[in-house]
Amino acid sequence: MASAKGKDGGQKRKGGRLAQELEEIAELERRVVDEAPPLGATPLAARDGMGGGGGGGSVGDGDDGGGNDDARGDAAAGGARAGAPRWARRFGELPISRRTLDALAHAGFTRLTDIQRAAIPHALAGRDVLGAAKTGSGKTLAFLVPLLEKLWRLRWGRLDGCGALVISPTRELALQIFDVLRAAGCRHDLSAGMIIGGKDYAAEASRIVLMNILVGTPGRVLQHMDQTVGFELTRLQLLVLDEADRLLDLGFDRTLSAIVRALPASRQTLLFSATQTRSVRDLAALSLDRPQYVAVHERAASATPDRLSHHFMVVQLGAKLDTLWSFLKAHLHAKTIVFASSCKQVRFLHEAFSALRPGVPLMALHGRQKQMKRLGTFAQFGGAKRAVLFATDIAARGLDFPAVDWVVQLDAPEDAPTYIHRTGRTARFRASGKALLLLLPSELALVERLRAARVELRRLVQNPAKLSAVGAKLQTLLAERPELRQLAHKALVSYTRSVMLQADKEVFDVRALPIDALAASLGLPGVPRVRFLRASKRGTNWGAAAAAAAAGADGGGDGDGGGDGNPSRGGDGGSGSTDEGDANTGVGANVGDVSDVSDGSDGSDGLGGGRARKFRSRNKLLRLLDQQREAKAAKRGDARGGETVEGRDGADDDELLVVKRVLPHAGIDEGGGEGAGAAAGIDEVLRERDAPGARLLRGLRKGKLPLKLAAALSTKLAFDEDGNPLAPPDHLQADCDAPQPPGAAVAGARDAVVSALRRRLAASAPADRAAERERVREKHRLERAKAKAREGGGDDADDTGGAQLLVRERDGGGDDDEEIGEAGGGADGADAGSDDGEPARPARARKRRSAPADDTVAAGATEEPGRATKRAKAAAGGARARREPSIADLEAEALRMLSAR
Numbered sequence: 001m002a003s004a005k006g007k008d009g010g011q012k013r014k015g016g017r018l019a020q021e022l023e024e025i026a027e028l029e030r031r032v033v034d035e036a037p038p039l040g041a042t043p044l045a046a047r048d049g050m051g052g053g054g055g056g057g058s059v060g061d062g063d064d065g066g067g068n069d070d071a072r073g074d075a076a077a078g079g080a081r082a083g084a085p086r087w088a089r090r091f092g093e094l095p096i097s098r099r100t101l102d103a104l105a106h107a108g109f110t111r112l113t114d115i116q117r118a119a120i121p122h123a124l125a126g127r128d129v130l131g132a133a134k135t136g137s138g139k140t141l142a143f144l145v146p147l148l149e150k151l152w153r154l155r156w157g158r159l160d161g162c163g164a165l166v167i168s169p170t171r172e173l174a175l176q177i178f179d180v181l182r183a184a185g186c187r188h189d190l191s192a193g194m195i196i197g198g199k200d201y202a203a204e205a206s207r208i209v210l211m212n213i214l215v216g217t218p219g220r221v222l223q224h225m226d227q228t229v230g231f232e233l234t235r236l237q238l239l240v241l242d243e244a245d246r247l248l249d250l251g252f253d254r255t256l257s258a259i260v261r262a263l264p265a266s267r268q269t270l271l272f273s274a275t276q277t278r279s280v281r282d283l284a285a286l287s288l289d290r291p292q293y294v295a296v297h298e299r300a301a302s303a304t305p306d307r308l309s310h311h312f313m314v315v316q317l318g319a320k321l322d323t324l325w326s327f328l329k330a331h332l333h334a335k336t337i338v339f340a341s342s343c344k345q346v347r348f349l350h351e352a353f354s355a356l357r358p359g360v361p362l363m364a365l366h367g368r369q370k371q372m373k374r375l376g377t378f379a380q381f382g383g384a385k386r387a388v389l390f391a392t393d394i395a396a397r398g399l400d401f402p403a404v405d406w407v408v409q410l411d412a413p414e415d416a417p418t419y420i421h422r423t424g425r426t427a428r429f430r431a432s433g434k435a436l437l438l439l440l441p442s443e444l445a446l447v448e449r450l451r452a453a454r455v456e457l458r459r460l461v462q463n464p465a466k467l468s469a470v471g472a473k474l475q476t477l478l479a480e481r482p483e484l485r486q487l488a489h490k491a492l493v494s495y496t497r498s499v500m501l502q503a504d505k506e507v508f509d510v511r512a513l514p515i516d517a518l519a520a521s522l523g524l525p526g527v528p529r530v531r532f533l534r535a536s537k538r539g540t541n542w543g544a545a546a547a548a549a550a551a552g553a554d555g556g557g558d559g560d561g562g563g564d565g566n567p568s569r570g571g572d573g574g575s576g577s578t579d580e581g582d583a584n585t586g587v588g589a590n591v592g593d594v595s596d597v598s599d600g601s602d603g604s605d606g607l608g609g610g611r612a613r614k615f616r617s618r619n620k621l622l623r624l625l626d627q628q629r630e631a632k633a634a635k636r637g638d639a640r641g642g643e644t645v646e647g648r649d650g651a652d653d654d655e656l657l658v659v660k661r662v663l664p665h666a667g668i669d670e671g672g673g674e675g676a677g678a679a680a681g682i683d684e685v686l687r688e689r690d691a692p693g694a695r696l697l698r699g700l701r702k703g704k705l706p707l708k709l710a711a712a713l714s715t716k717l718a719f720d721e722d723g724n725p726l727a728p729p730d731h732l733q734a735d736c737d738a739p740q741p742p743g744a745a746v747a748g749a750r751d752a753v754v755s756a757l758r759r760r761l762a763a764s765a766p767a768d769r770a771a772e773r774e775r776v777r778e779k780h781r782l783e784r785a786k787a788k789a790r791e792g793g794g795d796d797a798d799d800t801g802g803a804q805l806l807v808r809e810r811d812g813g814g815d816d817d818e819e820i821g822e823a824g825g826g827a828d829g830a831d832a833g834s835d836d837g838e839p840a841r842p843a844r845a846r847k848r849r850s851a852p853a854d855d856t857v858a859a860g861a862t863e864e865p866g867r868a869t870k871r872a873k874a875a876a877g878g879a880r881a882r883r884e885p886s887i888a889d890l891e892a893e894a895l896r897m898l899s900a901r
């Protein structure tokens with residue numbers, strides 16, 4: 001009885017709550033309609049605290065967190081129709097649910113910021129919104145509040161599926177949005193999930209169908225749309241595209257349009273970014289329906305928060321690290337973000353500076369880190385009171401680290417929007433902050449570009465007394481730690497590449513970079529050779545150089561990248577490899593690629609977004625150039641095998657940015673010099689693996705000399721009896737530039753040997769080819785004879801014996817074995833197979849099979865060798881005889897030549 005009473009009471013309470021909610025919803029519906037601002041209206045007045053005027057309207061209060069003078073703001077309602085409600089200044093004045101209001105108050109949000117004030121009323125009225133406002137101005141709540149309200153008013157529930165989707169360009173930003181959503185939506189019964197690349201797809205897929213709100217990166221969203229059974233967005237009510245221009249910069253345009261096309265046309269769309277570009281308007285045209293353009297700081301004197309002060313310093317490339325080190329030492333109690341242009345630089349800075357212990361915690365964030373590491377660093381830096389975060393542009397957008405004091409840009413940003421977003425990591429909401437940009441003398445034009453974009457910078461001059469040089473420390477460090485040396489090397493290459501890929505050639509001139517000074521400042525003992533740089537410096541093959549550089553970035557995969565993308569993509573990226581995954585894979589991408597696309601967003605930090613975009617337009621050309629280059633490389637074949645290529649492992653997005661160590665022999669490396677004419681012919685010869693002298697020459701190309709020869713070279717070439725460097729022998733004199741230092745004499749003599757070998761190989765090539773032809777002819781003759789014997793019903797035993805004889809001969813011990821294994825390879829295996837009338841088998845199987853018959857067959861073979869067999873044997877033996885002595889001959893000749901000196 002009591003329980004029935006309790007049940008009744010519970011139901012009554014439930015019913016009462018339901019009725020209350022329905023009542024509240026009805027009231028909100030009414031208010032939303034009544035209080036909806038007229039189309040195109042904005043509350044923004046001419047004066048703007050964050051520095052903004054209004055996109056067609058005005059804001060007036062100069063107060064980020066909400067107005068302070070209702071009259072001023074409301075008077076500016078401008079086009080508002082008569083009797084229209086006043087523009088709200090507090091969340092409590094908006095037609096939003098009790099639940100949302102409670103949650104916002106609980107999180108400390110009571111007053112509206114400018115963008116919230118301008119955008120939320122339009123969005124609540126169900127209109128599409130294209131919103132632009134300065135960094136740190138509260139755009140996240142400007143779209144999350146309408147999102148929650150829409151689903152609430154529709155009484156969206158667990159079984160309704162996904163009602164709202166938020167797309168963010170990076171995983172960290174997705175996580176941050178998700179956190180704000182949790183705070184603002186904690187009183188609602190809606191379920192929400194995050195779908196980002198780098199996390200367990202299967203785990204996501206198992207839960208995604210239950211989610212009402214999803215926050216994700218584009219690649220992963222598309223992957224779920226394509227693959228996850230039961231996941232549908234056909235009932236989607238609201239789509240949010242955050243940092244829209246960044247989404248496009250990263251090459252997600254096709255992924256986005258694939259997503260958008262699959263969504264119901266009746267949905268509402270909100271699109272936000274701190275910087276608006278033409279491409280954003282294109283995207284808006286594609287995905288928004290008669291959008292309200294809400295740009296709250298469009299007419300502000302400054303494009304950045306008022307409490308953010310901008311400084312720049314002109315620094316020589318070789319002094320950048322000293323300046324940075326000195327800065328960090330001077331700001332040990334500050335919270336600083338240092339932006340560099342590539343993952344490898346970030347890694348190097350973090351590793352090297354950590355080893356030098358500056359006295360402040362150092363962290364690194366870039367697209368090639370594992371997902372957990374990235375999120376861990378994100379949280380760690382967020383919570384730190386004083387720390388330095390070295391980061392790529394992955395951290396430039398949207399991230400809301402509390403209380404960052406300084407943003408230092410070690411490398412110049414690619415353009416003004418990137419500068420604005422990077423510096424926007426400080427001076428957020430009502431906080432103040434400082435930004436320092438290090439510029440090379442050749443990059444000074446960027447100051448003008450920034451001025452044109454409404455960013456005023458003050459020039460600072462370095463105090464030499466306060467400069468603490470770090471170069472010598474780095475040198476010692478790198479001498480002790482080879483892995484750091486490698487990293488420095490890669491950092492140099494990737495920095496150079498990033499400059500090369502910049503679209504604004506008036507600001508960024510890769511040819512003006514003093515690479516030697518850079519190498520020295522990184523602590524490197526020498527200057528690495530950067531192939532694409534050489535090409536660009538010659539100024540002859542800019543396209544190919546750019547192709548080589550871009551290929552590294554696209555590789556996803558900096559991406560790096562890759563990458564991260566690589567990258568990714570890619571590069572980088574690995575995965576990241578794209579910089580980077582290749583975000584350009586787009587709609588047509590298969591499942592695997594799609595997940596890389598998501599990585600690509602991060603990986604692309606190796607290659608700035610704008611650069612990615614601009615280079616995408618040139619991709620066809622670049623791909624063509626790449627293909628040509630690859631074809632050429634393939635044609636050169638093994639001839640390049642001797643070069644030491646940095647980062648040959650697939651994960652390295654510098655794979656195509658080749659820094660090579662080559663033999664100091666122009667003839668070999670570049671096909672130039674005296675041996676050049678012969679080189680093509682030699683390459684042909686080399687393709688025959690067992691060509692006389694090929695191994696020797698391949699070894700020479702790798703910088704290896706046979707022991708005998710090396711010994712001769714080192715003893716004979718270093719000094720004469722009087723201890724003086726030896727001059728080259730007379731007959732080689734013409735090839736050398738006199739006078740030469742001892743090292744050059746060794747190289748010169750080696751050149752001479754190589755040239756002689758080349759001549760020798762070229763001369764013997766026709767004879768070798770003829771011998772090979774004869775061997776093949778002989779083999780065919782033998783096969784024909786066997787076939788004839790079979791047709792004529794010949795002796796089975798003989799036939800078998802013949803076949804086995806061939807096997808036995810090949811399996812015979814000692815040199816023969818080696819010869820066949822080395823020279824015969826697959827061809828011989830195939831022969832054996834066909835002789836047996838079976839497919840070829842591995843040599844060991846053949847050997848085992850033939851062994852029991854050895855005695856009898858061997859006897860038969862010696863008693864009755866066929867003529868053809870004899871000839872074949874003789875030919876093979878002859879070829880072998882020619883091969884072995886010819887290498888020895890060459891060595892001997894080399895020795896002779898050297899001792900003649």
Ligand SMILES: Nc1ncnc2c1ncn2[C@@H]1O[C@H](COP(=O)(O)OP(=O)(O)OP(=O)(O)O)[C@@H](O)[C@H]1O
Binds near residue numbers: 397429
């Ligand atoms: N109404 C509000 N009252 C108080 N604080 C707010 C309010 N709205 C936002 N904030 C705070 O302002 C900071 C910046 O907000 P948010 O990250 O949404 O800015 P944003 O405009 O998206 O920046 P960015 O352009 O860099 O992405 C956050 O710390 C957030 O908590």
